[in-house]
Amino acid sequence: MAPMLEAWANVIVSGLIIGGIYAVVAVGLNLQYGLMRILNVAHGEFLMVGAYLTFWGTTLIGTSPHLLMPAVFVVLAVTGFALHAVLFRPLARVAPNPEVFEARGLIVSFGLMFIVQNAALLAWDADLRGGQGSLEAVRLGTLVVNGDKLLACAIALAVGGAMILWLRLTLVGKAVRALMQSPVGATLVGIDVRVLHPLVFGVGLGLAGLAGALISTFYTISPSIGQPYTVTALIVITLGGFGSVSGSLIGGVLLGVIEAVGVELTSPSLKMLLSYLVFVAVLIARPNGLFAR
Secondary structure, eight states, X not given: OOHHHHHHHHHHHHHHHHHHHHHHHHHHHHHHHHHHXXXXXTHHHHHHHHHHHHHHHHHHHOOOHHHHHHHHHHHHHHHHXXXXXXXXXXHHHHOSSHHHHHHHHHHHHHHHHHHHHHHHHHHHOSOXXXXXXXXXXXXXXXXXXXXXHHHHHHHHHHHHHHHHHHHHHSHHHHHHHHHHHOHHHHHHTTOOHHHHHHHHHHHHXXXXXXXXXXXXXXXXXXXXXXXXXXXXXXXXXXHHOTTOHHHHHHHXXXXXXXXXXXXXXXXXXXXXXXXXXXXXXXXXXXXXXXXXX
């Protein structure tokens, strides 16, 4: 392969890898917002918590971080159940309409973001940790790819695909889709929101924790890493369409590639600017998302 083509192939592969992580983060947030109208701006903080749990679990137990990922997902999912019961269910009971609930939920999630950030600073201080990796580089033809990043991308895309299958093929998943499409109609046919709302909120937080576990294997982590991922997840959701899990999956990968190519053509310092430009362009051209039906 010519050197120029090889360099660009590396850029595309890097974009696909980080795009897979973006997709998992966005799918979790999209489920929460699409079903319950909870725009959880603290979503990325639970990615950070998942990253720390994986790092410290690996350090203390001495096992592979990939073996800890199911446990991290479960811990964050249970945390999501509890947070929904304590914070968002009482809000839903007293809100006179969905618009008021959405506004109050946004304010509550802002408070939750700062609480989790500061709790992480108290527990783990601000030092950078992790990012060492445990797998050898993998050769794909003439390309050499970081093994931890490649495995993280594979896991992320597999989880995203599993979520799509869960929503389309299982009874619970179909109930979730029905609630997203018509909350009133779904309630009238007997779908119990008291069960589905905490379940989906917990799954969303579990996916954020899983994404954090994945990035801890190849990126250094600190208590401040979560907020940029929340912003990125919102951009991906806008790109793919609110309420569309498959759109989030495709949008995450697409944004990762756009960022990688844009950074290669311009400067790494312009990465977030490129993301915001994509965000604004999609809002203007396709406000319902590129993949909304």
